[in-house]
Amino acid sequence: MISQHCISEKKLIGILHEPAEKRDMGVVLISGYSLPMCDVDYFMSKLARYLCGNGMFVLQLDMRGHGDSVGNLEDVDENTLIEDMEEGIKYLSQFTKNVFFVSRGVCASLACVFLEKEIIKGLVGICPYLLSKDVVKQLWVGLPDRQWYEGKELIEGKEYRTLEDFDQNKIAFFNALGVRLRNILAQKINGNFFGQLQKKDIGKQFFLVDKKKILILFSSPTTKSGVETFYVSEMHQTVELEKYISSGFQRNPVWQYEVSKVICDWLIKM
Amino acid sequence: MEIPFEVIVDNKKIVGIMHMPEKLEEIKLIMLMVYGFNGERVDNNRISVLCGREAAKCGFCFVRFDYRGLGVSEGEFWETSLITKVQDVLAVIKYIESFLERETDFILLGFSDGARVVSRIVEVSPKIKGICLWSPVLNPIVDNVHGNIPRKFFREPMTGSLVSPHRGLWVGYQYMKEQSEEDNTREIELFQGKILSIFGGGDPVVKETKDALTRISSTAEKDIEIAMIPEADHLYSQYAWVIQVISKTVKWGLTLL
Numbered sequence: 362m363i364s365q366h367c368i369s370e371k372k373l374i375g376i377l378h379e380p381a382e383k384r385d386m387g388v389v390l391i392s393g394y395s396l397p398m399c400d401v402d403y404f405m406s407k408l409a410r411y412l413c414g415n416g417m418f419v420l421q422l423d424m425r426g427h428g429d430s431v432g433n434l435e436d437v438d439e440n441t442l443i444e445d446m447e448e449g450i451k452y453l454s455q456f457t458k459n460v461f462f463v464s465r466g467v468c469a470s471l472a473c474v475f476l477e478k479e480i481i482k483g484l485v486g487i488c489p490y491l492l493s494k495d496v497v498k499q500l501w502v503g504l505p506d507r508q509w510y511e512g513k514e515l516i517e518g519k520e521y522r523t524l525e526d527f528d529q530n531k532i533a534f535f536n537a538l539g540v541r542l543r544n545i546l547a548q549k550i551n552g553n554f555f556g557q558l559q560k561k562d563i564g565k566q567f568f569l570v571d572k573k574k575i576l577i578l579f580s581s582p583t584t585k586s587g588v589e590t591f592y593v594s595e596m597h598q599t600v601e602l603e604k605y606i607s608s609g610f611q612r613n614p615v616w617q618y619e620v621s622k623v624i625c626d627w628l629i630k631m
Numbered sequence: 632m633e634i635p636f637e638v639i640v641d642n643k644k645i646v647g648i649m650h651m652p653e654k655l656e657e658i659k660l661i662m663l664m665v666y667g668f669n670g671e672r673v674d675n676n677r678i679s680v681l682c683g684r685e686a687a688k689c690g691f692c693f694v695r696f697d698y699r700g701l702g703v704s705e706g707e708f709w710e711t712s713l714i715t716k717v718q719d720v721l722a723v724i725k726y727i728e729s730f731l732e733r734e735t736d737f738i739l740l741g742f743s744d745g746a747r748v749v750s751r752i753v754e755v756s757p758k759i760k761g762i763c764l765w766s767p768v769l770n771p772i773v774d775n776v777h778g779n780i781p782r783k784f785f786r787e788p789m790t791g792s793l794v795s796p797h798r799g800l801w802v803g804y805q806y807m808k809e810q811s812e813e814d815n816t817r818e819i820e821l822f823q824g825k826i827l828s829i830f831g832g833g834d835p836v837v838k839e840t841k842d843a844l845t846r847i848s849s850t851a852e853k854d855i856e857i858a859m860i861p862e863a864d865h866l867y868s869q870y871a872w873v874i875q876v877i878s879k880t881v882k883w884g885l886t887l888l
Contacts, residue, residue, distance in 0.1 A: 362644065363703070376703045511869075547872070
């Protein structure tokens with residue numbers, strides 16, 4: 362059964378899934394950047410039910426500026442994302458001392474900092490942000506520094522349903538963040554956060570922590586399930602933009618189901 | 632203030648948020664968000680959240696929730712249909728009245744395919760004083776299966792239910808049938824209350840519905856206002872369009888107080 366909560370003094374809204382038959386483990390689910398906690402195609406809600414059905418406590422959480430929580434996206438930067446994800450961990454720690462983290466895009470990469478904590482037993486990154494700062498800087502050459510940028514200023518087009526006249530490299534960039542493009546065009550992205558993506562290789566965090574605690578997933582047309590799993594030692598520290606077009610998050614219910622199975626099996630083995 | 636709430640419908644929990652002005656006893660009217668096919672209670676670019684916050688500032692109550700099978704509510708998308716969505720809306724209306732401890736009038740805000748749900752509600756509920764429609768779709772839609780998925784029907788892996796893929800979702804047979812066969816314009820035409828319908832000038836999806844509602848507004852003695860947001864797409868994917876939609880909606884809503 363689910364229950365809705367206002368967690369922390371920051372008034373973040375979350376949904377707790379409490380299992381009928383309980384394992385001593387819990388999972389914090391964080392959606393792609395700018396998206397509500399259900400995520401695109403309700404992926405995180407579906408994943409939550411799958412994991413809860415396998416005995417895990419699950420918390421879906423809206424960070425500040427996302428979904429139902431307070432604030433606006435233009436006030437969200439790296440620090441607020443990390444602070445709010447940590448609130449989710451604190452909340453779930455009431456139920457279990459074995460907490461796992463699952464996220465997509467840039468939030469998955471930022472969540473690496475939590476692996477230092479005793480309570481965090483593992484992290485799953487679904488198409489996590491692994492772009493090089495130099496590639497990102499190149500995409501936005503000439504863009505002046507500002508307090509915030511409206512989504513439509515960063516990427517333009519008129520075919521809103523198919524996105525076929527939008528710049529493919531910029532679509533890849535937003536995919537890497539975990540964004541659903543149509544959901545960002547009318548929102549404002551924090552200028553400081555945007556600038557940090559051009560100054561730091563955020564994805565390098567994966568290579569500085571305990572590799573045994575990390576699972577990275579992308580999509581692949583060559584595997585039977587469509588899901589390609591990576592272990593950090595096999596990967597380069599950055600990936601190309603094109604990977605987030607050819608191997609990114611798939612809006613396909615079969616793929617999303619296969620990903621849920623892979624994640625659940627890995628969490629249980631941990 | 633924003634108050635989370637939960638309602639049980641057919642053993643499944645649906646969850647929502649009520650945006651309330653400070654003085655509950657002064658609430659005269661409630662606007663209830665009835666979003667479309669595969670939306671959720673926050674919706675594209677948080678338009679529902681922004682509308683709720685603006686409405687509460689202007690003194691009326693705005694309620695948004697996730698239907699069973701959508702967003703963060705319980706249930707699976709392939710179990711959803713227009714029938715279940717109508718049941719959910721009626722359950723939320725009943726809950727709100729019990730929360731306020733009195734009967735009250737409602738405005739339904741139908742977004743896209745949500746206009747179909749609205750059309751069915753106004754047929755059965757006398758509590759609806761007005762209808763606001765954003766990018767309404769009331770005509771049959773015959774092909775809602777995404778082109779690049781080769782098979783039309785699958786067995787959903789966990790339950791074996793017959794479903795069809797739409798983006799990352801499994802759509803149930805009942806909902807596909809309802810969408811492809813029903814024209815819900817007549818129910819809107821018969822509604823006796825005030826209507827505001829907002830369309831995007833760059834939205835090809837709503838052409839049939841726009842033509843139908845324009846015809847109704849010009850031929851009958853009905854209180855229908857048709858508003859256009861030039862160049863806007865179906866989901867109002869620019870900040871200026873979001874602000875215009877919300878502003879028109881709230882201003883119109885205040886005229887019903």
